[in-house]
Amino acid sequence: xxxxxxxxxxxxxxxxxxxxxxxxxxxxxxxxxxxxxxxxxxxxxxxxxxxxxxxxxxxxxxxxxxxxxxxxxxxxxxxxxxxxxxxxxxxxxxxxxxxxxxxxxxxxxxxxxxxxxxxxxxxxxxxxxxxxxxxxxxxxxxxxxxxxxxxxxxxxxxxxxxxxxxxxxxxxxxxxxxxxxxxxxxxxxxxxxxxxxxxxxxxxxxxxxxxxxxxxxxxxxxxxxxxxxxxxxxxxxxxxxxxxxxxxxxxxxxxxxxxxxxxxxxxxxxxxxxxxxxxxxxxxxxxxxxxxxxxxxxxxxxxxxxxxxxxxxxxxxxxxxxxxxxxxxxxxxxxxxxxxxxxxxxxxxxxxxxxxxxxxxxxxxxxxxxxxxxxxxxxxxxxxxxxxxxxxxxxxxxxxxxxxxxxxxxxxxxxxxxxxxxxxxxxxxxxxxxxxxxxxxxxxxxxxxxxxxxxxxxxxxxxxxxxxxxxxxxxxxxxxxxxxxxxxxxxxxxxxxxxxxxxxxxxxxxxxxxxxxxxxxx
Amino acid sequence: xxxxxxxxxxxxxxxxxxxxxxxxxxxxxxxxxxxxxxxxxxxxxxxxxxxxxxxxxxxxxxxxxxxxxxxxxxxxxxxxxxxxxxxxxxxxxxxxxxxxxxxxxxxxxxxxxxxxxxxxxxxxxxxxxxxxxxxxxxxxxxxxxxxxxxxxxxxxxxxxxxxxxxxxxxxxxxxxxxxxxxxxxxxxxxxxxxxxxxxxxxxxxxxxxxxxxxxxxxxxxxxxxxxxxxxxxxxxxxxxxxxxxxxxxxxxxxxxxxxxxxxxxxxxxxxxxxxxxxxxxxxxxxxxxxxxxxxxxxxxxxxxxxxxxxxxxxxxxxxxxxxxxxxxxxxxxxxxxxxxxxxxxxxxxxxxxxxxxxxxxxxxxxxxxxxxxxxxxxxxxxxxxxxxxxxxxxxxxxxxxxxxxxxxxxxxxxxxxxxxxxxxxxxxxx
Numbered sequence: 005x006x007x008x009x010x011x012x013x014x015x016x017x018x019x020x021x022x023x024x025x026x027x028x029x030x031x032x033x034x035x036x037x038x039x040x041x042x043x044x045x046x047x048x049x050x051x052x053x054x055x056x057x058x059x060x061x062x063x064x065x066x067x068x069x070x071x072x073x074x075x076x077x078x079x080x081x082x083x084x085x086x087x088x089x090x091x092x093x094x095x096x097x098x099x100x101x102x103x104x105x106x107x108x109x110x111x112x113x114x115x116x117x118x119x120x121x122x123x124x125x126x127x128x129x130x131x132x133x134x135x136x137x138x139x140x141x142x143x144x145x146x147x148x149x150x151x152x153x154x155x156x157x158x159x160x161x162x163x164x165x166x167x168x169x170x171x172x173x174x175x176x177x178x179x180x181x182x183x184x185x186x187x188x189x190x191x192x193x194x195x196x197x198x199x200x201x202x203x204x205x206x207x208x209x210x211x212x213x214x215x216x217x218x219x220x221x222x223x224x225x226x227x228x229x230x231x232x233x234x235x236x237x238x239x240x241x242x243x244x245x246x247x248x249x250x251x252x253x254x255x256x257x258x259x260x261x262x263x264x265x266x267x268x269x270x271x272x273x274x275x276x277x278x279x280x281x282x283x284x285x286x287x288x289x290x291x292x293x294x295x296x297x298x299x300x301x302x303x304x305x306x307x308x309x310x311x312x313x314x315x316x317x318x319x320x321x322x323x324x325x326x327x328x329x330x331x332x333x334x335x336x337x338x339x340x341x342x343x344x345x346x347x348x349x350x351x352x353x354x355x356x357x358x359x360x361x362x363x364x365x366x367x368x369x370x371x372x373x374x375x376x377x378x379x380x381x382x383x384x385x386x387x388x389x390x391x392x393x394x395x396x397x398x399x400x401x402x403x404x405x406x407x408x409x410x411x412x413x414x415x416x417x418x419x420x421x422x423x424x425x426x427x428x429x430x431x432x433x434x435x436x437x438x439x440x441x442x443x444x445x446x447x448x449x450x451x452x453x454x455x456x457x458x459x460x461x462x463x464x465x466x467x468x469x470x471x472x473x474x475x476x477x478x479x480x481x482x483x484x485x486x487x488x489x490x491x492x493x494x495x496x497x498x499x500x501x502x503x504x505x506x507x508x509x510x511x512x513x514x515x516x517x518x519x520x521x522x523x524x525x526x
Numbered sequence: 527x528x529x530x531x532x533x534x535x536x537x538x539x540x541x542x543x544x545x546x547x548x549x550x551x552x553x554x555x556x557x558x559x560x561x562x563x564x565x566x567x568x569x570x571x572x573x574x575x576x577x578x579x580x581x582x583x584x585x586x587x588x589x590x591x592x593x594x595x596x597x598x599x600x601x602x603x604x605x606x607x608x609x610x611x612x613x614x615x616x617x618x619x620x621x622x623x624x625x626x627x628x629x630x631x632x633x634x635x636x637x638x639x640x641x642x643x644x645x646x647x648x649x650x651x652x653x654x655x656x657x658x659x660x661x662x663x664x665x666x667x668x669x670x671x672x673x674x675x676x677x678x679x680x681x682x683x684x685x686x687x688x689x690x691x692x693x694x695x696x697x698x699x700x701x702x703x704x705x706x707x708x709x710x711x712x713x714x715x716x717x718x719x720x721x722x723x724x725x726x727x728x729x730x731x732x733x734x735x736x737x738x739x740x741x742x743x744x745x746x747x748x749x750x751x752x753x754x755x756x757x758x759x760x761x762x763x764x765x766x767x768x769x770x771x772x773x774x775x776x777x778x779x780x781x782x783x784x785x786x787x788x789x790x791x792x793x794x795x796x797x798x799x800x801x802x803x804x805x806x807x808x809x810x811x812x813x814x815x816x817x818x819x820x821x822x823x824x825x826x827x828x829x830x831x832x833x834x835x836x837x838x839x840x841x842x843x844x845x846x847x848x849x850x851x852x853x854x855x856x857x858x859x860x861x862x863x864x865x866x867x868x869x870x871x872x873x874x875x876x877x878x879x880x881x882x883x884x885x886x887x888x889x890x891x892x893x894x895x896x897x898x899x900x901x902x903x904x905x906x907x908x909x910x911x912x913x914x915x916x917x918x919x920x921x922x923x924x925x926x927x928x929x930x931x932x933x934x935x936x937x938x939x940x941x942x943x944x945x946x947x948x949x950x951x952x953x954x955x956x
Binding site for chain 2: 333341361364375
């Protein structure tokens with residue numbers, strides 16, 4: 005299918021999300037749409053898939069202008085979409101999910117299971133998408149669930165497949181497998197629109213690359229004729245070299261000590277399995293792993309948000325196993341939660357109020373059960389300056405800020421207490437380059453001031469850039485603790501569950517005086 | 527897509543439709559006109575009221591025999607049909623107004639003769655009497671709603687409060703200066719206890735407060751029925767299910783002389799509204815209530831004790847409902863009978879909704895509801911149109927308030943976001 009987008013414009017109020025976007029996808033082409041979070045990629049795809057109506061411009065399929073009122077229209081014209089969050093019914097089998105909404109039926113409306121299974125088997129074989137048709141979707145790893153999504157699109161005879169950030173939840177090995185599938189689909193004449201913000205993937209798989217920034221197309225390139233640095237510069241609109249500048253760690257006393265930590269979730273699944281880990285004062289330990297391998301639950305167990313089934317959590321010698329969040333906070337633990345809007349902030353309340361969520365009942369904000377609103381406001385305004393939060397005033401509702409500024413509010417609140425241990429989960433997810441730089445600098449400063457830091461991140465580049473030591477989790481267990489010098493490949497293997505003996509923490513005097521690790525713009 | 531930067535350069539929103547003055551600031555009249563076509567809280571509330579009056583008028587037209595008869599002969603006398611319709615609707619709404627606020631004719635009469643002032647002020651006095659318990663119970667429900675706790679048990683808590691207040695009233699003998707405060711505190715404590723039960727159940731076992739509070743309504747209703755036929759509550763020498771009466775030292779004093787029923791209960795209600803307002807804005811506990819109401823997980827992550835707050839909210843909410851029962855009992859009724867409290871505990875839910883969970887809103891909403899109740903009774907007496915019309919108007923107002931989208935569509939208003947109402951709706955599904 006030849007798809008043409010001509011002058012697509014989409015506005016949300018005063019915000020122009022897509023500004024006259026032109027894009028042509030040729031049959032059999034893998035076209036990458038590259039851009040930072042907020043560049044307008046997802047909006048464009050939602051317009052293309054009939055989820056949003058564009059305000060101006062035209063969509064043409066094989067030269068013919070089309071209007072999609074809803075995703076059903078788009079599917080009928082041969083467009084398929086694999087969303088970032090899967091749209092699968094967990095308790096249905098693969099075959100049932102694949103035919104859902106377009107079920108083959110026999111007479112009197114009985115579901116033709118055999119045909120559904122045969123469809124899945126045929127499509128799997130054709131494109132090398134190995135899936136067991138009778139497996140329950142909930143029992144499958146995310147990589148396979150994604151294949152089910154792709155099969156769904158193919159079953160509806162998609163000639164153009166939109167993949168929205170498909171690699172975010174995959175291991176490096178699964179990503180390679182996905183790329184193989186994409187190539188075989190392209191070879192069959194189907195077009196693929198691959199949305200991502202990861203440069204390496206673009207270079208590996210794209211035929212052509214379209215870069216978006218602030219709602220516009222800022223350039224088109226071919227992988228052989230450009231470099232990651234060029235693409236990065238296009239994405240951010242300026243030539244940036246993102247580095248985390250940090251001196252060599254000076255690990256001191258043991259602050260966080262996890263011994264045999266085990267967490268069982270609501271479904272009775274052991275999500276953290278006998279984890280032993282220590283974090284010393286003055287070092288950053290980065291917890292790497294594909295999302296959903298227990299890192300989040302580990303952080304929640306430390307911060308008192310999730311019950312510990314067995315084992316212990318100690319912070320600076322203080323027993324905090326199954327302590328309340330308040331006790332953990334009072335023990336000097338700062339926590340930047342993974343879900344900033346869900347757990348970190350109250351979006352309807354003001355910046356100043358959000359800055360005192362954890363200390364609202366203490367001096368100088370409270371006296372005899374009554375809030376000192378003037379003091380709350382004064383401190384709020386002061387922190388706008390201290391933490392470079394861009395807002396008109398501290399009386400602005402936090403929900404109106406950009407992601408970067410929201411995260412700065414969380415960071416400002418958490419680092420305004422005396423911190424012995426900082427637990428930061430996905431601290432830069434969804435942030436712009438400037439905010440990423442800022443948050444990373446603050447984290448390193450905190451380390452240099454003597455705090456122990458535990459970073460949970462599924463971005464390998466962030467882990468490599470920030471971590472003095474890197475602990476890798478897979479299916480609830482620690483598969484290894486290594487230094488950043490272990491390299492991408494080896495950490496990738498650990499993330500996929502290939503275990504190896506723990507490495508000792510870096511010995512004194514080893515390594516460079518100043519370790520500068522380049523952070524790729526991923 | 528999210529805005530990546532909120533810098534000062536992007537503060538000016540291009541494309542707004544208001545004519546701008548040279549300084550870039552739209553003139554006051556244009557801003558006012560702009561506000562009037564927004565689906566904001568005030569506009570929606572006024573239009574909801576207007577819609578309710580229109581629907582009420584249609585009902586009056588369709589159900590009053592005299593009007594129907596006139597329309598049956600509209601072929602020969604169309605003007606007459608319109609005249610009859612107009613006067614019937616006018617009389618009905620006029621009776622609601624004169625019965626609940628003030629009667630111009632009674633006022634004129636009192637001014638010219640110097641007599642009959644009681645008749646002039648009686649309607650507004652009755653509205654205040656009716657509003658007091660609605661305000662108190664409405665404040666309790668609103669406090670719960672804004673904290674994300676759905677207390678549907680105001681009715682039961684009101685009864686529990688009244689029972690406790692009655693007991694303190696007849697069981698001890700003290701001078702009024704001590705006795706009356708004790709009665710009021712006792713009533714609040716009774717309601718607080720009734721609210722504490724679902725609170726502790728939710729905190730300890732996770733039992734959903736909506737189910738528990740609804741069921742407890744029946745428990746307290748039946749407890750009252752039981753007490754009314756047993757000692758020490760039953761009026762001695764009575765076989766009817768009637769309680770003992772409140773002694774004079776346990777009654778709330780009248781505000782404007784003995785002929786008007788308006789009493790200290792309304793002042794207590796206003797004081798409670800001020801207290802709740804202070805509590806929500808200025809107290810540390812109220813701050814945690816607001817945080818947990820807006821985003822429970824953020825509160826929990828920041829170290830707040832969600833279970834303790836839930837328990838406290840239900841207890842305080844129950845205390846306010848208990849006060850509602852107390853001011854009815856000590857202000858106007860003086861004894862309890864089966865089914866005490868009528869519908870106040872449930873009307874309180876609609877009042878809270880109408881007042882958008884804000885103390886001032888609750889006061890105004892309760893006054894409107896009370897006026898429609900009191901005025902509706904007057905309408906029935908004066909015109910023969912059933913008081914149920916008042917209930918229809920009340921229900922329509924609430925219906926429109928609860929579905930701002932409907933009003934927006936009906937009057938083609940611009941969407942500016944649903945605000946607290948959507949939060950309220952959201953809470954039910956969580």
